[in-house]
Amino acid sequence: MNILSCRELYIKYDAKAVVKNVSFDLKDGDYLSIIGENGSGKTTLMKSILGLIKPVAGHIEFQGIKQIEIGYLPQQTSIQKDFPASVLEVVLSGCLNRHGFLPFYSSRDKKRAQENLENLGIDQLKRKAYCDLSGGQQQRVLLARALCATEKVLMLDEPVTGLDPAASEELYTLLNKLNSEGIAIIMISHDVKSAVKYGSKILHLKTEPLFFGLASEYGKTDVGSKMLRGETHV
Amino acid sequence: MFSILQEYFSYAFVVRALYVGIFVALCSALLGVSLVLKRYSMIGDGLSHVGFGTLAIAMALNLAPLQVSIPLVLLAAFLLLRVSENSKIKGDAAIALISSSSLALGGIIIAVSTGMGADVCNYMFGAILAMRISDVYLSIGAAAVVLILYLIFYNRIFTVTFDESFAKATGTKVGYYNMLIAFLTALVIVVGMRMMGAMLISGLIIFPALTSMRILKSFKSVVITSAVLAVICFFLGMVLSLIISTPKGGNIPPGASIVAVNLGAFCLFLIIGALKKWNAGRKLRQDLKEAAK
Numbered sequence A: 001m002n003i004l005s006c007r008e009l010y011i012k013y014d015a016k017a018v019v020k021n022v023s024f025d026l027k028d029g030d031y032l033s034i035i036g037e038n039g040s041g042k043t044t045l046m047k048s049i050l051g052l053i054k055p056v057a058g059h060i061e062f063q064g065i066k067q068i069e070i071g072y073l074p075q076q077t078s079i080q081k082d083f084p085a086s087v088l089e090v091v092l093s094g095c096l097n098r099h100g101f102l103p104f105y106s107s108r109d110k111k112r113a114q115e116n117l118e119n120l121g122i123d124q125l126k127r128k129a130y131c132d133l134s135g136g137q138q139q140r141v142l143l144a145r146a147l148c149a150t151e152k153v154l155m156l157d158e159p160v161t162g163l164d165p166a167a168s169e170e171l172y173t174l175l176n177k178l179n180s181e182g183i184a185i186i187m188i189s190h191d192v193k194s195a196v197k198y199g200s201k202i203l204h205l206k207t208e209p210l211f212f213g214l215a216s217e218y219g220k221t222d223v224g225s226k227m228l229r230g231e232t233h234v
Numbered sequence B: 001m002f003s004i005l006q007e008y009f010s011y012a013f014v015v016r017a018l019y020v021g022i023f024v025a026l027c028s029a030l031l032g033v034s035l036v037l038k039r040y041s042m043i044g045d046g047l048s049h050v051g052f053g054t055l056a057i058a059m060a061l062n063l064a065p066l067q068v069s070i071p072l073v074l075l076a077a078f079l080l081l082r083v084s085e086n087s088k089i090k091g092d093a094a095i096a097l098i099s100s101s102s103l104a105l106g107g108i109i110i111a112v113s114t115g116m117g118a119d120v121c122n123y124m125f126g127a128i129l130a131m132r133i134s135d136v137y138l139s140i141g142a143a144a145v146v147l148i149l150y151l152i153f154y155n156r157i158f159t160v161t162f163d164e165s166f167a168k169a170t171g172t173k174v175g176y177y178n179m180l181i182a183f184l185t186a187l188v189i190v191v192g193m194r195m196m197g198a199m200l201i202s203g204l205i206i207f208p209a210l211t212s213m214r215i216l217k218s219f220k221s222v223v224i225t226s227a228v229l230a231v232i233c234f235f236l237g238m239v240l241s242l243i244i245s246t247p248k249g250g251n252i253p254p255g256a257s258i259v260a261v262n263l264g265a266f267c268l269f270l271i272i273g274a275l276k277k278w279n280a281g282r283k284l285r286q287d288l289k290e291a292a293k
């Protein structure tokens, strides 16, 4: 069953087209990796899927998924350097979207936040100030927040950036586990090899899509084999 | 000194001033945290100047000041928010434009209609000792609205303040909450302006938040400390303005002494914050030295 369909998307900043002719469908339980060099429009595409940027033309439709069931890890956040917020406050804020009119966090929310803190190995940081953490630690906090918000779909913009190799490996394992539990994943990544290894589908973007299809087919194409050999410019 | 204070506190107008002031200070401080963190401080300042303009209009037309001010300032809050969200117009410049225009317009209207009298001075710098019993009820009502909405939406206000695009992407209606913050701010400004004056009310909004952020690092602690600080600074400022008499035999205007006490608290917290940082750095260096041995 389709959960997301994008048709003929066309997105501009000022006068410049940043994303053109993008059409694809995503099914229940898909794990899509969006790859492409810097500036190829990946972040822009993800933001427009999330409704943060309005496309000039084309349409985006979620089927059977509400906005409140989506978890999101932004690439660069607008969070100020000296914002007073504890790690626990930040992670808990991921639980907010499913709340309806309930003003406070329930014990279920707190339990979920705790689980995600432990999943990402940052339980011992929970009373610390977010702004005092290192870049990699902050990334994990935002990941934990995204996991708290995730009910059916998880969207990640370069989640492994800032993580060391061991932590990246753990994250991939965690994502696979979530995916096998039925969470659809859309991830922007620079790590083509992992994208092919773990993901079920690939969208290779360079303003326009160069490839969209099964991850297992990607290596057989011209673009794909070049990328996998490490030639980044195609 | 205490007997002087005791005497003052037996006057009904002083007690009314305290009631109004405490409620206004509390609400201003709560909203101030979000305004400062969302870089909306200028909206607070702009709204208070718009408030001055609307009071001038009310005076000229002989209408009840609040009935004119509340809707107009709410409207201005809505416009300023729109302006600051629209990246094509430079937000701060537009706010400065609106705020100085309102001041100018207010000044002209006053000069033409009633003339620059003591009333104008009161609107600019406040007349906290002239609060009537209706002002007390009004401020209690406004404070109740602000406190209840703030409590109900506390977690949402945090999320929207901390990371607007995450909130929006995961289905929180960000626009509503921004509007809520702006509307509550407009309400607090209109109610507080008559006490603190149009020039000084924004100090009551931003100071407590800025002060507590020098030391505290979680949102909840900043919110609570701001509220407590605001009430303490208000009380101290009020007392100072009552007991200090100037060489010419007058008093310091309460609004001014309240903002001055807030400035004092800010400096104190700034120093404590710097000492804490320095101390943490020293401890780290010591630990490193010992580890090296």
Ligand SMILES: Nc1ncnc2c1ncn2[C@@H]1O[C@H](COP(=O)(O)OP(=O)(O)O)[C@@H](O)[C@H]1O
Binding pocket: A013, A014, A018, A036, A037, A038, A039, A040, A041, A042, A043, A044, A045
């Ligand atoms: N807010 C913005 N305003 C104008 N141009 C932008 C903005 N954000 C991104 N761009 C431009 O859009 C293009 C695509 O950016 P982006 O989607 O961030 O690429 P990617 O995530 O693939 O690296 C880049 O050329 C970038 O300079």
Ligand SMILES: [Mg+2]
Binding pocket: A042, A043, A044, A075, A157
């Ligand atoms: Mg990007």
